Amino acid sequence: MIDLRGITQIYQGPQGPVEALRGIDLSIAPGEVFGIIGRSGAGKSSLVRVINLLNRPTRGAVVVAGRDLTQLNGEQLRAARRDIGMVFQHFNLLSSRTVYDNVALPLELAGMAPAAMRERVGPLLELVGLSHLADRYPAQISGGQKQRVGIARALASRPKVLLSDEATSALDPETTRSILDLLRQVNRELGLTVVLITHQMQVIKQIADRVAVIDAGQIVEMGPVLDVFTRPQQPITKSLIDEIVPQELPASVLARVRSLAARLAPGDSGQLLRLSYAGEQAYEPILSHLIRELGLDLSILHGQIDEIQEQTFGSLAVYASGSMARIGAAIDYLRAQGVVVQTVEVTG
Numbered sequence: 001m002i003d004l005r006g007i008t009q010i011y012q013g014p015q016g017p018v019e020a021l022r023g024i025d026l027s028i029a030p031g032e033v034f035g036i037i038g039r040s041g042a043g044k045s046s047l048v049r050v051i052n053l054l055n056r057p058t059r060g061a062v063v064v065a066g067r068d069l070t071q072l073n074g075e076q077l078r079a080a081r082r083d084i085g086m087v088f089q090h091f092n093l094l095s096s097r098t099v100y101d102n103v104a105l106p107l108e109l110a111g112m113a114p115a116a117m118r119e120r121v122g123p124l125l126e127l128v129g130l131s132h133l134a135d136r137y138p139a140q141i142s143g144g145q146k147q148r149v150g151i152a153r154a155l156a157s158r159p160k161v162l163l164s165d166e167a168t169s170a171l172d173p174e175t176t177r178s179i180l181d182l183l184r185q186v187n188r189e190l191g192l193t194v195v196l197i198t199h200q201m202q203v204i205k206q207i208a209d210r211v212a213v214i215d216a217g218q219i220v221e222m223g224p225v226l227d228v229f230t231r232p233q234q235p236i237t238k239s240l241i242d243e244i245v246p247q248e249l250p251a252s253v254l255a256r257v258r259s260l261a262a263r264l265a266p267g268d269s270g271q272l273l274r275l276s277y278a279g280e281q282a283y284e285p286i287l288s289h290l291i292r293e294l295g296l297d298l299s300i301l302h303g304q305i306d307e308i309q310e311q312t313f314g315s316l317a318v319y320a321s322g323s324m325a326r327i328g329a330a331i332d333y334l335r336a337q338g339v340v341v342q343t344v345e346v347t348g
């Protein structure tokens with residue numbers, strides 16, 4: 001649905017050129033919810049605005065629904081943009097127009113007759129749950145409701161792609177969840193491709209199928225969300241995930257490891273393992289196999305089980321004690337079960 005090829009964006013800043021995007025290649029499939037995450041200044045806004053050519057890239061091709069937007073003339077581009085809706089962090093509603101008239105605006109601009117417009121806007125207000133507020137003005141509704149208006153307006157021209165530029169950053173956590181649920185619903189019911197940028201892993205966790213991590217204008221990591229959560233590769237990805245799954249173990253856990261290590265039976269070894277897994281399998285049978293079949297002693301020190309996209313995602317810290325051979329066999333067994341195993345050395 002969306003193919004970005006070799007996208008470079010150079011701004012002329014007051015202190016000279018700023019290379020905000022440096023050779024981005026990205027393919028987003030139809031119907032996908034694709035998240036782009038990065039710290040402030042990483043280039044997220046620049047990237048999402050390239051997709052509808054609000055930003056014209058310095059170099060590269062922007063192919064949406066089979067057409068390279070950079071090659072279109074003004075009129076063709078205006079037509080192509082109707083396939084791409086956008087929602088903004090600060091909603092960008094017109095304060096002098098009612099909720100209804102804000103949603104109707106793109107249709108009015110496209111010259112649609114009022115009766116046809118009513119037929120289009122009514123169901124959209126229903127979809128976003130605002131039919132009862134159609135006559136209110138933006139100043140008379142909440143932030144979450146404003147964003148619902150923004151989403152309905154973005155859907156008015158029946159786009160194939162919805163871009164979301166930090167749509168939930170100005171909202172509290174509960175409203176954020178409800179807006180993300182709405183975007184998910186729109187994605188599923190209308191088959192829309194959704195591209196969202198955010199600096200919050202919570203947003204990615206709740207809604208995205210795949211995620212790209214952007215840093216200093218480049219994609220440094222990309223994959224299905226579950227994979228990236230269980231096997232983050234880059235330090236930036238780890239630090240972004242830390243918000244959900246702490247990457248460092250608490251001091252109390254490390255103290256417990258030291259005390260277990262001090263009480264090992266003669267000839268035994270001990271190893272702290274961090275396990276993470278995603279998907280169908282559950283920990284319990286795997287851990288009981290280790291204890292029963294491999295004769296290992298396992299202490300569960302720390303753990304968290306969460307849900308990502310209706311799949312279980314867990315992370316555990318366990319201390320295994322027994323012979324070196326048994327610990328090695330346990331690690332092999334865990335990996336064969338699809339569990340990501342990290343051995344952690346505890347000093348001091």
Ligand SMILES: Nc1ncnc2c1ncn2[C@@H]1O[C@H](COP(=O)(O)OP(=O)(O)OP(=O)(O)O)[C@@H](O)[C@H]1O
Pocket residue numbers: 011012013018019020038039040041042043044045046047199
């Ligand atoms: N119009 C502009 N002129 C000059 N430099 C710009 C312009 N817009 C963005 N930049 C610079 O380009 C880089 C990327 O900015 P961008 O807004 O894309 O990042 P971002 O990841 O969206 O950041 P934030 O989360 O803070 O909005 C930054 O260094 C920024 O200062």
